[in-house]
Amino acid sequence: MKSDIDALMKERNLDALLVLGNAEHNPPMYYLTGGGHVSKAVLIKKLAQPAVLYVNAMEREEAEKSGLKVVPMRQGAMTELSQRPKEIFGEHDLLSGRVGVYGETNVSMVLHIESRIKDELPNVELVGEDQDDSLFMYAMEAKDESEAARIRKIGKVTTMVVDRVREYLTSCDVRDDETLLKDDGTPLTVGDVHSKIRLWVSEQGAELPSGFIFAIGHDAGVPHSAGSPSDLMKLGQTIVFDIYPAEAGGGYYYDFTRTWSLGYATPEAQELYDEVKDVYDKVIENIDLNVSFKEYNKMVCDEFGRNGHKTPLNMEGVITDGYVHSLGHGVGLNIHERPSSRPNSSDDNILKPGVVITVEPGLYYPEKGLGVRIEDSYWVRPDGIMEKLAEYPYDFVLPMKKWKKE
Amino acid sequence: MKSDIDALMKERNLDALLVLGNAEHNPPMYYLTGGGHVSKAVLIKKLAQPAVLYVNAMEREEAEKSGLKVVPMRQGAMTELSQRPKEIFGEHDLLSGRVGVYGETNVSMVLHIESRIKDELPNVELVGEDQDDSLFMYAMEAKDESEAARIRKIGKVTTMVVDRVREYLTSCDVRDDETLLKDDGTPLTVGDVHSKIRLWVSEQGAELPSGFIFAIGHDAGVPHSAGSPSDLMKLGQTIVFDIYPAEAGGGYYYDFTRTWSLGYATPEAQELYDEVKDVYDKVIENIDLNVSFKEYNKMVCDEFGRNGHKTPLNMEGVITDGYVHSLGHGVGLNIHERPSSRPNSSDDNILKPGVVITVEPGLYYPEKGLGVRIEDSYWVRPDGIMEKLAEYPYDFVLPMKKWKKE
Numbered sequence: 001m002k003s004d005i006d007a008l009m010k011e012r013n014l015d016a017l018l019v020l021g022n023a024e025h026n027p028p029m030y031y032l033t034g035g036g037h038v039s040k041a042v043l044i045k046k047l048a049q050p051a052v053l054y055v056n057a058m059e060r061e062e063a064e065k066s067g068l069k070v071v072p073m074r075q076g077a078m079t080e081l082s083q084r085p086k087e088i089f090g091e092h093d094l095l096s097g098r099v100g101v102y103g104e105t106n107v108s109m110v111l112h113i114e115s116r117i118k119d120e121l122p123n124v125e126l127v128g129e130d131q132d133d134s135l136f137m138y139a140m141e142a143k144d145e146s147e148a149a150r151i152r153k154i155g156k157v158t159t160m161v162v163d164r165v166r167e168y169l170t171s172c173d174v175r176d177d178e179t180l181l182k183d184d185g186t187p188l189t190v191g192d193v194h195s196k197i198r199l200w201v202s203e204q205g206a207e208l209p210s211g212f213i214f215a216i217g218h219d220a221g222v223p224h225s226a227g228s229p230s231d232l233m234k235l236g237q238t239i240v241f242d243i244y245p246a247e248a249g250g251g252y253y254y255d256f257t258r259t260w261s262l263g264y265a266t267p268e269a270q271e272l273y274d275e276v277k278d279v280y281d282k283v284i285e286n287i288d289l290n291v292s293f294k295e296y297n298k299m300v301c302d303e304f305g306r307n308g309h310k311t312p313l314n315m316e317g318v319i320t321d322g323y324v325h326s327l328g329h330g331v332g333l334n335i336h337e338r339p340s341s342r343p344n345s346s347d348d349n350i351l352k353p354g355v356v357i358t359v360e361p362g363l364y365y366p367e368k369g370l371g372v373r374i375e376d377s378y379w380v381r382p383d384g385i386m387e388k389l390a391e392y393p394y395d396f397v398l399p400m401k402k403w404k405k406e
Numbered sequence: 407m408k409s410d411i412d413a414l415m416k417e418r419n420l421d422a423l424l425v426l427g428n429a430e431h432n433p434p435m436y437y438l439t440g441g442g443h444v445s446k447a448v449l450i451k452k453l454a455q456p457a458v459l460y461v462n463a464m465e466r467e468e469a470e471k472s473g474l475k476v477v478p479m480r481q482g483a484m485t486e487l488s489q490r491p492k493e494i495f496g497e498h499d500l501l502s503g504r505v506g507v508y509g510e511t512n513v514s515m516v517l518h519i520e521s522r523i524k525d526e527l528p529n530v531e532l533v534g535e536d537q538d539d540s541l542f543m544y545a546m547e548a549k550d551e552s553e554a555a556r557i558r559k560i561g562k563v564t565t566m567v568v569d570r571v572r573e574y575l576t577s578c579d580v581r582d583d584e585t586l587l588k589d590d591g592t593p594l595t596v597g598d599v600h601s602k603i604r605l606w607v608s609e610q611g612a613e614l615p616s617g618f619i620f621a622i623g624h625d626a627g628v629p630h631s632a633g634s635p636s637d638l639m640k641l642g643q644t645i646v647f648d649i650y651p652a653e654a655g656g657g658y659y660y661d662f663t664r665t666w667s668l669g670y671a672t673p674e675a676q677e678l679y680d681e682v683k684d685v686y687d688k689v690i691e692n693i694d695l696n697v698s699f700k701e702y703n704k705m706v707c708d709e710f711g712r713n714g715h716k717t718p719l720n721m722e723g724v725i726t727d728g729y730v731h732s733l734g735h736g737v738g739l740n741i742h743e744r745p746s747s748r749p750n751s752s753d754d755n756i757l758k759p760g761v762v763i764t765v766e767p768g769l770y771y772p773e774k775g776l777g778v779r780i781e782d783s784y785w786v787r788p789d790g791i792m793e794k795l796a797e798y799p800y801d802f803v804l805p806m807k808k809w810k811k812e
Contacts, residue, residue, distance in 0.1 A: 059631075104512055130518050
């Protein structure tokens, strides 16, 4: 929560925060300003003091919507900071101390600012943090009701788009070689489906700032393959549809995956799907408040390992088939945030009240053209109940309206 | 051009480049990889050597589309770099030297990586650069025919969307108080228009990664105000429509502005528009190959100053009315890149062959509810001809189809 920031600063022995970059598509800056058309801004917050936002004068009114104190500048604020750090830090009586630096922006510029600060303010130390465990990852970890409501709403948008894609695919004509056809009689490609998805997300007023995955066959077996636009849409192949839209302007994300097979499934694919679904159900049945997230990842590794799949717990090094990722992650203004379920994550990655997490077990066999993942996002409510933030059915085989297996 | 990178490295005395972050919405990484679904990657390029791309193993196939040598890793590549910089830099025999750092990503993580490198590799210096003059801003400055073709194409998308907005607005019914009405008889708001613009850009397969401006009245007088969603669309007010879509995935931008007044214009607004259009025309008539871009900004300041407007050349400090910005900027994978037209820009910001620039004079009087800007993007062709990359008419007053001034 925002109210935790001062305590987190004290814990980390930080005298001030320096947040850099645009207000949108930049989680720490968005978190503190609420977004808006503000570019390459500088936010300085001293311990126990309110934040001050420096912006180009042209953007002063947009910046004032944040409710923060705004200082308009003649040039971009990051440029001004690089040119006169002593003057700007001096306005905060910040001529020495440890300053935590945050934001998603031009890293070359930040190293440039750092070197200018070294020259003018040798007693100021700019402090970086591991991206997975930074102060803001802790501050943002627990979501309040208003944040959960925003994620629920984008979850609704997500499942509406997914349903529209399902409706579109299952309504297609099918050629003799089991290829789906468009209205004009030409084969439907993955690229065509990608275009529809982009359009339908946009129609809902949402964005896909981190892309999305709609992949079939071999590509479905490579968890982060977005899908090859030229692949033809065919019956009886696994389709991984992983979609994570965000509110327009770089706001809150939802994260969701279904795996489909159109018309029919091969026995091998069906078995793989059932295995993943069983593990998903087992996690959801067992998941409990205040337990370390990685305990459930271990449960999944144990289950899949017992069935003979490779997992990060029974294999060393890079693995490319079996269970190749971890169970889930926090989601909010970042598509990946705390808590983590990775085996090497620290013990404080627990399912405490307020966290929003994904649960997304999967199994991948790219050489066999097979991939399965099932994913929903859950909010751990203040009362300890795990709330699935958007409902959607778990059918694997989607019957085609104009085609029947002989 | 990419072929200039080694020479630029030598000039800057850099032994290697370290490019960090996603392949999309990250200009230096996009420039070197061509985009794709690759996140938090690490690219290392030694002087006179090809680049090597480190990625999470899950993204190896997406990464290989870049044509670069790809090294798959068990975790995210930036995380791995923070944990074992000596090993990774060692693979490049890079145990000492100056390393330029680039990319748009998590700045906290980059300072963290820097501190880990200081511990393990005390003879390696990470070097930052001013965002406006970094190595990549020089490398990307001149566009070849294939890049210009992509910008021309996104320019076509831009003007198609602008024309659709124009068609939509001029077809609306108008209430007695000169408010535009939607089909359902309720007032049309700026927010409604914003939604249409987002949708129509998306329908063309393009994105608005840096937002856009559609603002009326007072907001039109504040150059970077995006427009207030609750404002009503009315006749006889200046509308600034500044739109800068990019190819999906964070590719090339186009940048374009028109100012409109629906139905009729007040004499004051018409006069302001004519003044800006005259200056725009004068710039275009005089603009010439290999001249410093800021010379034309000075020309505009002189013209506007003569007419009694404030300009950055006749006023000190922050100005909020008159001519409050500079004439234009380079555009490419960044919405703002070299060359710059700012009065304090270095003399090497010249209109050399290959640059793509905006020309966008404007005058702003927010207290009077007036703002005018006219903008097109031009490519300086190899033969020295200035090519406007998308044509669109310059009408100021747009006649309403269902309304006539009495």
